Amino acid sequence: MSKKVVLITGTNSGFGWLTANTVAALGHKVYATMRDIQGKNADQANALAQVENITVLDVSLTDEASVKNAMDTIIAAEGTIDILVNNAGVSMFGVAESATPADVQRMFDVNVIAPWRLMKLxxxxxxxxxxxxxINVSSGWGRFAAPFTVVYGASKFALEGLSEGLHYELRPLGVDIAIIQPGAFPTEMSQKIQTGSDTSVAEGYEVIAGVPNKLFAAIGQMFETVKPDPQDIADEVVNLINLPKGQRPLRTVVDPSTGEITKRANEAVKNEYANVLKAFGMQDLLV
Structure with a gap:
């Protein structure tokens, strides 16, 4: 297996941390990005920097200049980039109406615009x-827009839309686009959930105020009974890297709890998507 130059975002914790270590252990050259490596993420950055084959870059994904500087650094050192893993993301929970336009903008800046910025480079x-x-790390909520995760789901729908079209556009050029759809996993991201800024709407939703507790209880039970392991995401990244060019699936579900539901939905959409491309004369892109 040839050694690749790999850029991974959001490596200070969770999926990104595990993926950086796992990919580097295979001998690939990993550029691991995170924010504020001299401040709040200093310990994480220092720890990763000690790992063979990992270089840590301080990058703010919502800052055009910061992202371009990171890519310029990689190209200056390596001459190219082979693999991009858009893992970094933020989540939001609560009634959708509580999200202000600024809240939605912030969610899309990180979950959609930032991955696109990197893909363009x-x-x-x-x-x-x-x-x-x-590889764009999405979510099961990128297939189903669940109540109380509406804005987060919308951002993942957008990321999936970008990825789906690009998958067929770029495959004839030798470039693969793949989506990983994780289910619920016990990572640091689940402990940093944002909420909408407009708290004035809460009173209007009292009739369903108890529903979110049922959602959290269901997720907690999944964690206890199924015990999902975040390492599974890192392992799936490696699996996609190892697959031959042109044979990587568009969507891969990694969800030991409710993943079969998402897989069935993906398969149904895949079949009808092929019919859409055929209807518009683009069937050659399905090969």
Whole structure:
């Protein structure tokens, strides 16, 4: 297996941390990004920097200059980039109406615009070498927009939309786009959930005020009975890297709890998506 140059975002914890370590252990050159490596993430950055094959970069994904500087650093050192893993993300919970336009903008800035910013920078190099892989970490909520996760789900729907179209657009050029759809996992992200800023609407939702507790109880029970392991996401990233070019699936579900539901939905959409492309004369892209 040839050694690849890999950029992974959101490596200070959770899926990103595990993925950076797992991919580096295989001998790939990993550039691990996180914010504020001299401040709140100093310990995490220092720990990763001690790992063979990992270079830590201080990157604010919502800052165009910061992201471009990171990509320029990688290209100056390596000459290209082979794999991009858009893992970083933020979540939001609560009644959708409580989200202000600024809240929605913040969610999309991190979950949609930031991955696109990186894809735009990486794609010229991948196209030039007729080979590359972009893995976008989405969510089961990128398939089902659940109550109380509406804004988060909307951002993941958008990321999936970008990924789905690009998958077929870029495959003839030798570049693969793949989505990983995690289910509920006990990571630090689940402990940093944002809420909408407009608290004035809460009174209007008293009739369903108890429903979120049922959701949290169900997730807690999943964690106790199924015991989902975040390492599974890192292992799936490796699996996608190892698959031959052009044979990587668009969507991969990693969810030991409710994943079969998402898989069935994905398969149904995949079949009808093929019919859409055929209807509009693009059936050649399905090969």
């Amino acid at each position: 990486a794609l010229p190099f991948m196209r030039k070498q007729s080979e590359g892989l972009i």
